Amino acid sequence: IEKGDIVSYGACGLPFYLSGEFDDISELIKTPVGVTRDVNFFKAVKGVEVKVNHEAVDIDRKNKRLKIKDLATGQEEEIPYDKLVIATGSNPVKPPIPGIDLQGIHTLKDIHDGTTIKQAIAESKKKKVVIVGAGMIGMECIEPFVEAGFEVNIVEKLPFVLPTFLDEEMSLLIMKHLASKGVRLFCGEGVKEFVGNKDGRVAKVITEGSEIEADLVILAIGFRPNLELAKKAGLEIGNFGIKVDPFLRTSDPDIYAGGDCVEAHNLVTGEKFYAPIGSTANKHGRVIADNLVGRNSMFRGVTGTGIVKIMGLNVARTGITEAYARQKGYDVITCINPGPDRPHFIKENKPIIIKLIVDSYSGRILGMQALGEGDVFARINTAAALISQGCTIDDVMNVDMAYSPPFSPAMDNLIVAANIIQNKRDGLARSYSPIALKKKLDAGEDFVILDVRTPAEVEAMRLPYENVVYIPLGKVRERADELPRDKEIVCMCKISLRGYEAVRILLSKGFEMDRLAFLDGGVLAWPYEKIVT
Template sequence: MKVIVVGCTHAGVTAVTEIMKQHPEAEVTVYERNDNVSFLSCGIALYLQDTVKHLEDMFYETPEHLASLGVNVKIKHDVLKIDAKKQQITVQNLESKAIFTDTYDRLVMTTGSAASVPLLQGVDSSKVLVCKNYHQAQAIKQSASTSHQVTIVGAGYSGIELAEAYANTDHQVTLLQGDSQVLSNYVDPEMSARIVASLQQHGVTVHLNTPVTAFNTSEPNAPVQIKTPQGDFTSDLVVVCTGFMPNTDLLQGQVDLDRHGAVITNDWLETSEPTIFAAGDACAAKFNPTKRPIFIPLATNAVQQGRIIARNLYGHVQRYPGTQATTALRLFAQTLATTGITLKKALAAGIDATSVTYCGPYRPTFMPQTSEVVIELVYDRVDHRILGAQFFGEYDLTQSANAISISIQNQNTIEDLAFTDMLFNPFYDQPVNYLNQVAQMAIDQEN
């Protein structure tokens, strides 16, 4: 079996290592156009604020180690064309400029995603940066020492993390968001308001409903002028964090893509061409709360899909179970964790959904200290299925988000959650666990 993997992203690295583990007889070649593999972009904010001292620590795999496993690793090789009918690819060696073809029995497309940069005047200025890969991370760190005023455009996970990192390093930070809330893919408006309040308490200026229309960088040594319908802003540096888009140009006309350009796969992660698999940010993933495929660029999902492709290389062995898009964010002294769908998005998807919110101490008040946790639980009013949850507070509730993720994947109901056996210890929770309590609140609401 001759296997070609295009792109050594999180999904690609996992697919390669798992293939070599499960099918050591396979002939595996990796084509990667960059000079590095496996960069964890979630570490950029950590590097900016010196939590991580060396950016190179954000690589968890090397071309040399992959080669030691028996993989034919082709770094700085750009795949120019795919011919699905001939099971052939055209490749250019970016150093020698030589162009050649290669053939495959199975093709694994793990080309990842790229920063979605709006086509605005001035966006290509050296003072307007994007946040995604290793080299962009280097530019962000280098510019931090010479830029006191920093403006972040976009309030997704990357934008929020960078805003915190710049605030922690004594920068004057402004966050511009085009719509009415932050983290709109992950939280509802009430939780967004709590996050905005936390940012503001730490000196970050937040402007919602403020889409950027242009950047004026005509004067080389002058600050960037940021144009919006709500007025102009000036800043020494701008970092654009307006989301990601799938890298799927190679597959245009070769396999089925959705309207956003993400690859459509089946339960076995095969594309419409059975010899071509796809995983990670290049794909639309089955989102279990709605049972529909959507674009979910998360490393955790990419790794799971890479492992599953390795299992299905010779036949249908492991179904892809879908994802809940479970995430977490450390924001100053507080933790945000989310899983599943928000109420706002559930209603927009036509689901008869509602939510309940638990606010209370995470453990008994007789303990020396405790703190408030906020839990919003989203569920379907028709069948009582759990659809999503959002957690916020100083106490670490990330594993509770994982527990709700399991509940969503297993199609559990609010009744299931209310009566799930959970531990009690005064150091960690209440006699009735907060997950039991928020589910009981949902039952009471329905009754």
């Protein structure tokens, strides 16, 4: 029973239709060999009768009957069932903001939204768009508009982009990248009003701090589960969706539920949360189908894994962020590890930055974030597998990862990140994250930043602070006495491998551990001011 007129489509491909990755939107409802998944397909191939433009309006659980309504004629009928599956999905969030129903304001949820927005892009005269919400869908919508010559404005109520997906220091790197591409960011500003012109079309977006001209607005604030049918049937509803057990049964054992309408089980924290994504919905379908025919399948939960492409940057996360981990009471060790995704001598190597979050007590991996032009996909999936099995950083070293120079360094970036955390855990060195070091700088603390890069590197890029001292790593041992022993020294380089080595050299020269640290991620992961020549 399908309320709409399309049976099955790949909604996650909609931003790529807008960008011109493919021209025919019907590709989203076809199989890989070009067969359209319509009513006839499901009848002939799957043996399933599909009723489109029919809405399920009521469930009589006692008599096991489903009332449906033909939306074309208004006629209602009842269908008996032995088992029932609810897959009502989600709806885009549309808050009660004045002017939200003006023409030119769109959400991106289904095929019809895609065709409407594509046409609006072509017909736009001012070429000015405001994307409200800097989550994954909002970020995926940037590139189609940039490529179409639009002035792109991002409005996000929280202080940085992807605010529930990444930690701030990783998000700031994306924000710098977007700014370099001409994207205007209005973070920390909620929308107060949409103002229309005399024709009833959006002309301006009023935020808490700005007025932005626009003839197109994309609402990408998020989604809420569609729970009306389940609530009406008296099924148990959790804080984030329909409650289901590991077999995806609802509180009624003869009714299953899956996809965006159910709450998810977080394998890291054990909590329930909302994690709508097409990959999980497909897995739910498999598990429910197995159980309908007596195969007794279970779905353990998810680690919140996701990946998005943002103007040439690959951005991914699995597990929980450092901020959320601390909020939940975890004592964590983190690291930021930049590096090439393949050896430097492979021409196709590209940079990536990994942030790893680990429980300091058990060593269990709680989360990982990765971004860069290089391959973050393989690393995030490996981390997701490790996290889902409750693995520790010590387990990472024992994973027999494939190696050949065209694909990865001999010590994969994920293994190196685990090694850095091991070094911190075992007391070999202390570090500061970029955010922590920036706070020290802003507070005017009296300490030294020791930059151990080569003169050529320093000439090309340096930090704009008066407390920076330059001594190449190869000279640190012989020039150690030039450094103060009564001040804290924070060592750094391009990625802070040499920064760590400088700490070890200074320790061997009698400097005290509590006055030595290195900068996590070095200048490559520094999201603040830099002087580039």
